[in-house]
Amino acid sequence: MEGQGSGTHPTVGTYVRVFGILVIVTIIEVGVFYVPTFQRVIVPILLTLSAFKFVLVVMFYMHLKTDSRFFTFLFGVPLLLAVAVIGALMLLFGVLKIA
Amino acid sequence: MAFWAFIGSECLLFGSLISTYLIYKGRSTEGPTPEILNIPLTSFSTFDLLMSSLMMVLALAAVQRGDRKWANIWLFATAFMGMIFLGLQAYEFTSFVHEGLTLQANLFGATFFVLTGTHGAHVTVGVIWLLTLWGVGLKGGLTPDKALNVELAGLYWHFVDVVWIVIFTLVYLLR
Numbered sequence: 001m002e003g004q005g006s007g008t009h010p011t012v013g014t015y016v017r018v019f020g021i022l023v024i025v026t027i028i029e030v031g032v033f034y035v036p037t038f039q040r041v042i043v044p045i046l047l048t049l050s051a052f053k054f055v056l057v058v059m060f061y062m063h064l065k066t067d068s069r070f071f072t073f074l075f076g077v078p079l080l081l082a083v084a085v086i087g088a089l090m091l092l093f094g095v096l097k098i099a
Numbered sequence: 100m101a102f103w104a105f106i107g108s109e110c111l112l113f114g115s116l117i118s119t120y121l122i123y124k125g126r127s128t129e130g131p132t133p134e135i136l137n138i139p140l141t142s143f144s145t146f147d148l149l150m151s152s153l154m155m156v157l158a159l160a161a162v163q164r165g166d167r168k169w170a171n172i173w174l175f176a177t178a179f180m181g182m183i184f185l186g187l188q189a190y191e192f193t194s195f196v197h198e199g200l201t202l203q204a205n206l207f208g209a210t211f212f213v214l215t216g217t218h219g220a221h222v223t224v225g226v227i228w229l230l231t232l233w234g235v236g237l238k239g240g241l242t243p244d245k246a247l248n249v250e251l252a253g254l255y256w257h258f259v260d261v262v263w264i265v266i267f268t269l270v271y272l273l274r
Contacts, residue, residue, distance in 0.1 A: 019153040050268035078107035082114025089118040
């Protein structure tokens with residue numbers, strides 16, 4: 001399993017390090033869920049950690065860090081649209097409130 | 100390029116399902132609530148999918164360097180981890196049904212099963228795709244010039260993984 005991917009792809013070592021970070025962040029997420037002290041700030045913490053994991057997988061495992069910027073555009077625009085739709089609908093239905 | 104456009108459209112599909120779940124999960128007047136969700140089990144499922152993503156990139160790297168033996172091993176391992184995820188999801192769904200949470204029980208049940216079930220269906224498609232590639236690999240068909248075929252399957256598989264990263268946080272941890 002030693003060796004590297006193609007010239008534009010990360011190395012196997014990078015893949016393994018990214019996996020290690022993903023596992024550690026997941027453990028932190030579950031830890032935050034169970035620690036009562038964090039309950040007041042659990043939403044921003046978990047959303048941030050989740051977004052961090054999402055970006056890591058997309059950048060390194062899906063190779064958007066090194067692939068064409070146009071692929072980032074093709075993926076990023078619908079993703080931002082989806083996030084906007086989720087936020088707008090939650091505001092519209094009163095699940096999310098602006099103070 | 101077309102595959103990235105497809106993945107972009109999938110973002111919108113899951114965006115609509117996630118928003119529907121978030122809007123309706125707290126509006127059930129009877130039946131089980133999100134408190135029923137099993138965090139230890141789904142934490143393991145999350146670890147399982149993350150591990151499968153690592154195996155997928157290792158499979159791609161092996162194909163690119165012409166290492167047929169490890170390409171086949173990692174491809175099957177990825178599919179196997181996907182099957183474990185599906186088995187855990189089947190166990191979770193079955194236990195929920197026994198506790199009274201069904202698709203028709205309440206708004207939480209309807210939106211939860213549609214969202215996680217749609218994700219599970221995507222995992223199933225991914226497992227079939229990976230097993231097909233594994234079959235091709237066993238016949239010696241996964242040469243470095245065919246690496247794009249594995250890369251596309253990998254893109255799909257990692258997308259299924261990132262969707263689960265979002266579902267795990269929004270559905271399970273922020274219940």
